[in-house]
Amino acid sequence: MADLADGVPGDQGAQNSRNGRNNDSCPDSRRHGPAEEAAAPLPARPIDIRRWESVQDDLRRMVSYAANVKNLVTPESLIRQAVRVSEIPADELKIDDKQEAWVLLDKLAAQIHPVTASTLRIAETLEHDQTIRPGLWRCFWLDPMPRATVRRSVNALFCWLILTMIIQVYAAIGGAFIKDIDALQAEKVNNENHSLALNADYVALIRWNCLWRLPLRPIFNDPIGCSDRVLSQQLSDQEKVAEDTVARRALEVLNFYILPMLYGLFGASAFVLRSLNVYIDSTTFDARAISRYRLRRALGGALGITAGLFYTPDTASAHGVSLSLVAVAFLSGYNVEVFLVIFDGIVSSLRRWIGAVSKSESASAQSASS
Numbered sequence: 001m002a003d004l005a006d007g008v009p010g011d012q013g014a015q016n017s018r019n020g021r022n023n024d025s026c027p028d029s030r031r032h033g034p035a036e037e038a039a040a041p042l043p044a045r046p047i048d049i050r051r052w053e054s055v056q057d058d059l060r061r062m063v064s065y066a067a068n069v070k071n072l073v074t075p076e077s078l079i080r081q082a083v084r085v086s087e088i089p090a091d092e093l094k095i096d097d098k099q100e101a102w103v104l105l106d107k108l109a110a111q112i113h114p115v116t117a118s119t120l121r122i123a124e125t126l127e128h129d130q131t132i133r134p135g136l137w138r139c140f141w142l143d144p145m146p147r148a149t150v151r152r153s154v155n156a157l158f159c160w161l162i163l164t165m166i167i168q169v170y171a172a173i174g175g176a177f178i179k180d181i182d183a184l185q186a187e188k189v190n191n192e193n194h195s196l197a198l199n200a201d202y203v204a205l206i207r208w209n210c211l212w213r214l215p216l217r218p219i220f221n222d223p224i225g226c227s228d229r230v231l232s233q234q235l236s237d238q239e240k241v242a243e244d245t246v247a248r249r250a251l252e253v254l255n256f257y258i259l260p261m262l263y264g265l266f267g268a269s270a271f272v273l274r275s276l277n278v279y280i281d282s283t284t285f286d287a288r289a290i291s292r293y294r295l296r297r298a299l300g301g302a303l304g305i306t307a308g309l310f311y312t313p314d315t316a317s318a319h320g321v322s323l324s325l326v327a328v329a330f331l332s333g334y335n336v337e338v339f340l341v342i343f344d345g346i347v348s349s350l351r352r353w354i355g356a357v358s359k360s361e362s363a364s365a366q367s368a369s370s
Contacts, residue, residue, distance in 0.1 A: 052090040055101055058117040059086040062108040065120055065283070074111055082108065115283050122146045123283045146280075149290055153276055156297070157269040164262040168326075170211070171254040174247060177205040181244065202240045205247050212250055256308040260329035264304020267333025268297045299340075300333030307332050 063082045066074040082104045085097055093101075109116060126146045184198045272293045279285035307329040323331075332339045 049090045052093055052098070052101075055105070056086040056088075056090065058120070059101065059104060059108070061120040061124065062105070062112060062117060065115060066108060066112050069112070072112065078104070078107060078111075116286070119279075119284050119286055122285050122287070123280070126280065146285065149293075150276055150280075153269065153272050153293065157266070157273055160262060160266040160269050164259070164266050167254060167259055167262060170208075171251060171259065174205070174208045174251050174254075177201055177208060178244070178248060178251065181205065202243065206243045209243055209247050209250065256325065257305055259326055260304040260307050261301050262304070263326045263329040264300040264302070264307070264333035265297055267304070267330040268300025268336070269333075271300075271334045271336075272296060296336060299336045303332040303336060303339050304329035 059082045063074075063079055063086075066072055067079065081100065085101045085104060088097055105117070180201045181198065184194065184201065187194065275289070275293075276285070279289065308325060
């Protein structure tokens with residue numbers, strides 16, 4: 001039949017015939033010459049295309065930053081080359097274009113140092129996030145890394161501040177009760193009003209003990225501070241002395257260990273916020289800073305605890321100003337490097353002393369043997 005072509009009836013057969021003629025007249029990529037095959041870009045996988053698109057985005061960011069910084073002069077040829085390479089579709093990049101892209105990245109990195117491509121990506125994310133008001137779900141789970149770091153750092157600072165203030169007030173109240181008891185015991189008065197005031201201070205002190213004993217209730221079987229006998233203010237002298245001794249030891253633990261550790265963590269959190277402010281303002285915030293901030297808080301708490309080991313009122317002074325233990329703990333958390341240098345100096349002194357002692361012992365042993 002006339003309307004059949006290659007066994008396909010009607011218009012479809014004619015269309016196939018036309019397609020066949022068109023395919024014969026238009027050479028495909030397999031019929032390219034050697035020169036055309038060398039010039040044609042190699043087929044790229046989707047992951048390679050995404051990678052080179054990211055490189056081109058970094059070039060655009062770096063050129064934009066270099067062109068907008070006031071005191072930074074960027075050669076016009078460098079800008080033109082970067083714009084040309086960044087505007088080529090990623091799937092059409094040739095080998096020469098890719099090599100030129102890496103060279104341009106290296107030159108622009110040296111031009112905008114200490115700013116890097118990663119810090120510019122983070123800065124762009126922060127600028128974009130300023131226009132977004134996230135919901136509750138996004139705030140806790142889908143918050144981008146830079147914004148989440150700032151939010152967590154602020155929350156950590158306020159958490160440590162509130163916890164430190166609570167423990168500080170609690171320790172101050174216990175210390176006030178102990179001072180009142182010492183003052184009443186120092187008075188050489190023996191009347192009913194004096195006894196009632198002293199007994200009331202003991203009852204208040206025992207109730208103060210009851211708060212820190214609550215987490216340790218399985219250890220203390222029916223703590224005296226929570227019994228009905230205390231509420232009726234019927235205490236023996238032995239119970240008063242025992243509770244007074246326990247309260248003084250608990251206050252020492254709070255003042256020499258718990259509070260210094262909290263102030264060290266508070267100082268480290270304050271330093272983290274200060275560093276974030278500087279890094280974001282100078283566009284040098286890097287994702288690796290998150291790990292450094294975690295280590296910083298851990299070192300701040302550890303140095304805050306160890307501040308009590310080296311603290312004396314005579315040695316804890318700066319420019320003639322005497323510093324308390326908690327002030328030293330806060331400074332140790334805020335400026336970890338200074339205290340680590342001090343500790344390294346102490347270790348070096350101990351090493352020199354041990355070396356001198358060993359040399360003197362070896363010399364005395366040699367003289368005795370001779």
